[in-house]
Amino acid sequence: MTTPGDFEIARSVLTGYTADNELHRALTILRNEGINPEVVVEFTAEREGIFCGITEVKTLLGRVLPETGREVWALDEGVGVVGGEVALRIRAPYASFGLFETAILGTLASCTGWATAAGECVEAGDGIPIIGYGARHVHP
Structure with missing residues (x-):
């Protein structure tokens, strides 16, 4: 059983299994060459919105990143983000998280999209209470 935030x-x-094929190929090549560089990867917002999903992403990163030699910086859950703004930055050995780029992008895009749409509904309501029922079958 999980608790909020867990x-x-x-x-x-x-x-x-959910990773794009090119990520598998990249890791195979690096492994065969005996290379595991420390990299910095930045995830940016495509457009303005409400940034969400980072709590889930941090849970994933907590499971896969090494205990030392890693840095993770991110905007806070629920803050506004503008197009082009860096929302998440990871510095770590590539092999520790490269395979999870698809999951990270998918989680952030989905959660941010839902939060942004909900925010637009509230704004359109102009003070009228908005009640929404979650889409139970779209989130793993």
């Missing part, structure tokens, strides 16, 4: 990461994500 997300269970699906086995299919942790094993890389």
Whole structure:
């Protein structure tokens, strides 16, 4: 059982089953060459919105990143973000998280999209209470 803020990461994500093929190929090449560089990867917002999903992403990163030699910086959950703004920055050995780029992008895009749409509904309501029922079948 999970509690708020404690997300269970699906086995299919942790094993890389949900990762794009090019990520698998990149890791195979690096492994065969004996290379595991420390990299900095920045995830930016495509457009203005309400940034969400970072709590889940941090849970994933907490499971896969090494205990030392890592840095994770991110905007706070629920803050406004503008197009082009860096929302998440990871510095770590590539092999520790490269396979999870698809899951990270998907989680942030989905959660941010839902939060942004909900914010637009509230704004359009112009003070009228808005009640929404969650889409129960779209979030892993």
